[in-house]
Amino acid sequence: MTQMLTDLFKPNLNRKIALAYRMKYAFFAILLPLGYSASAQSGELVKLEKLQQIIQEEKNQIQVINFWATWCAPCLKELPLFEKLHNDRQDVRVRLVSMDMDLDPDPEKVRKFVLRKKIQSEVLILNERNPNAWIDKLEKGWSGSLPATLVVNNKTGKRKFVEKELHDGDLEKLIAGVL
Amino acid sequence: MKQLVFGCAVILCLTSGAPIKNGYEVGDTAKDFKLKNVDGKMISLSDWKDAKGFIVIFDCNTCPYSKAYNDRIVALNEHYVGKGFPVVAINANDPESSPGDSFDKMVSYSKKKGYAFPYLVDESQSVAKMYGATNTPHVYVLSRKANDLKVEYVGTIDDNARDESSVTKKYVEEAIDALLAGKSVPTTKTKAIGCGIKWKNS
Numbered sequence: 263m264t265q266m267l268t269d270l271f272k273p274n275l276n277r278k279i280a281l282a283y284r285m286k287y288a289f290f291a292i293l294l295p296l297g298y299s300a301s302a303q304s305g306e307l308v309k310l311e312k313l314q315q316i317i318q319e320e321k322n323q324i325q326v327i328n329f330w331a332t333w334c335a336p337c338l339k340e341l342p343l344f345e346k347l348h349n350d351r352q353d354v355r356v357r358l359v360s361m362d363m364d365l366d367p368d369p370e371k372v373r374k375f376v377l378r379k380k381i382q383s384e385v386l387i388l389n390e391r392n393p394n395a396w397i398d399k400l401e402k403g404w405s406g407s408l409p410a411t412l413v414v415n416n417k418t419g420k421r422k423f424v425e426k427e428l429h430d431g432d433l434e435k436l437i438a439g440v441l
Numbered sequence: 442m443k444q445l446v447f448g449c450a451v452i453l454c455l456t457s458g459a460p461i462k463n464g465y466e467v468g469d470t471a472k473d474f475k476l477k478n479v480d481g482k483m484i485s486l487s488d489w490k491d492a493k494g495f496i497v498i499f500d501c502n503t504c505p506y507s508k509a510y511n512d513r514i515v516a517l518n519e520h521y522v523g524k525g526f527p528v529v530a531i532n533a534n535d536p537e538s539s540p541g542d543s544f545d546k547m548v549s550y551s552k553k554k555g556y557a558f559p560y561l562v563d564e565s566q567s568v569a570k571m572y573g574a575t576n577t578p579h580v581y582v583l584s585r586k587a588n589d590l591k592v593e594y595v596g597t598i599d600d601n602a603r604d605e606s607s608v609t610k611k612y613v614e615e616a617i618d619a620l621l622a623g624k625s626v627p628t629t630k631t632k633a634i635g636c637g638i639k640w641k642n643s
Binding site: 333334336364365366367391392393394395397404405406407408425426 | 505506509575576596597600601602603631632633634635636637
């Protein structure tokens, strides 16, 4: 322990640490504008058809589409997993699809929530009601509860759907299942 | 040793594969149950001697969909209890993961909302599993002939959770009205849009 402390104060090592910090900040400075552009488009209202089109047309990235709502406690618990995925994986496109409109007609509440929680992933607000009329078009196996997550890889044509709160490692397993 | 491992594997399969995707389909015969009501009494469907059927609703205190449908559930009972189809509400949520759905909270909630129907606690969650309920509110309309309970409709209450005045399909009412008229139920299955039941250890 004492050895470690003295090591830490060696001038040479100090320079190295300082350099590492500078590089880290430079890295964030590059990332910052990207983060802003992602949040600027957040909260767009979409109809089901548009959402289906978005899902079908994504050719380059694996899509992780999380269906959530501001009132859904387990959704908010698993939210950091999607944010982490959004930040960590270039090959994955995270989309958070808010289902709030089925109960509450005001999309501003969702947008304010997104700003307050500083959500960085793309947020779409599904502008549809009466899920019984369309839910099967998105996923036949969906019983109609939240959270639910759809993982789609248009390159392999594989998709995975789960209707439960996810925990550490679950998303990685789902993604591995569509490779 | 090999045999022992194989034996264990079989047991694992049987126990871990059991609870998913079972429950009642329309046309199945439903089983009665015995659950504690908010007044402390144990209740079974067989306690109703004259009922022609039941509106069994898996529900809870906390889910926004349950709250949106609360007045409609109270009204369903008012409208149909006299016609022989009482509402029987059951809360199966695990209070550990949803403290607002504890038995004490059920008691105060049912008083506040003026429930004129039983609000039962499915503490072991066995009734919800037996019926195959996954969400709240999740409705099972049952008809009764002699002592047989038949599942006639499974799903949601109507097609507009947010705004009752904009409802165009009242699935539960249409099902019971058809049964009372001796006709076949027009829509027998919908998805019970709502909150997932909070299962224990999940």
